[in-house]
Amino acid sequence: MSHAAPPPIDHDIYAPVLKVLEKSRDNVYLTGRAGTGKTTLLKTFVARNASTTAVLAPTGIAAVNAGGQTIHSFFRLPPRLIEPDDVKRIRYASALRAIDTLVIDEASMIRADVMAAIDRSLRLNRGVDAPFGGVQMVLVGDPYQLPPVIERGLEDYLQDTHNGSYFFSPPAFREGGFRLIELTQVFRQSDPVFLDVLAGVRRAQLDQDQAEILAAQVSPLGPVEASKTHVVLTGTNNAAFNINHSRLDALPGPVRAYEATVKGEFDPRLYPTESPLYLKTGARVIMLKNDPDKNWVNGTLAIVHNADEKKLSVEIDGKIHEVEPEAWERIRYGFDAQNEKLKKEVVGTFKQYPVRLAWALTIHKSQGQSLDKVYVDLRRGLFAHGQAYVALSRCRTLEGLALSRPLEPRDMVLDRRALALGRLCDETAFSGGRMARLEME
16 A cells, blocks of 8 residues: 655645735635645644744644644633633733734634634733734634534524524624635545545535445445555544554564653643554554654554664655654743743643554544545444545545445434535635635625
8 A cells, every 4th residue: 555645735825825814914714625735724824923823722632733722721711601701801811912813723613602702802801892802813624524512402592692503603703804715726636526526425415426436435345354455434433443453463573562751731632642552563553743854744654664662663655764752732822021922831742653553543533634545434324523524535536445335325414504604615615816705694
């Protein structure tokens, strides 16, 4: 199987978007299908504007991946439904006043009460009675993928108090005059037939031709057998763990356990890979960080060449590379009073070899990856909004895709309520440098 890195993204295509973000100072909702480079664009913008930009995300894992802090910890919000009285003056309000731009990744997961609280807190703590306290907001996400968690019985309340359940529901979003920027060039796939099929899965509206194309990708192999040639994507941690460790146990030789070094505040639920990490020579792994020397990128597949007590080496496309432990950081924003600017404080680190066993991955952990050969395990069905689309869109080609059985309507779970913004994105889609204002009725 090929272990090659994905083709490089042409960064020039981002120039018009970066110009809008940096020159117009407009509030922006940045969206696009899987593989359009949203994450790359986000990281490029943040790197160019690090001293005045804070990066937040709705979950701890998303915050670690984005290199930022969670919304709740940044704004000191309670982990429950947020009422107006829950938004208070923050001791480090000067940090909020030092922000020019607030980037929020995985914005589709933000519930209406959280978005309203962000607006209220920024107004209160910055002393500016304008949408989001005058901060430029850059929201990044795909409404066809990850929805917010909405507990039973909460929907009616959110409808009454915030006009709906989602981040675009509260008045603050409409008052913010957000511009919609949809990235339309897909870098991960180039085959128009496969892109058309993925578009059908994304909207849970497969026509007969699309369904037949996918049916032709059904494999007679079970997941463990298929994992010899494909990365198996499955809906549960247990299924992925069992496949990985059955394959690991079948390899000859001793298993090596690598413990991570954890310092400060780093919740075990947020670990980007395992601790201990069990590896053997011959194990298939996925690289989890970009290599500074460009021998691999996040998502490259490799084979463990040597796993001993003091070092780890992997084989990628016939070449042997030594792998060093890498650190992931948990960030907390504050204010540098001496220089009167925003500061990032590292409050916790997780240091481990940047690899994970990769005969099987959960669909959730595969998010953002580009893979040559993918086997989607549908034995137990899919149960979350957008899972089918996320799983299938990891694969670069139709030829590299295999399914355990034909995709059925029940597998394409979509939260119809979350797609109001998705439909607006479709109706006002644009490419290149043309922009459209997102008008919410």
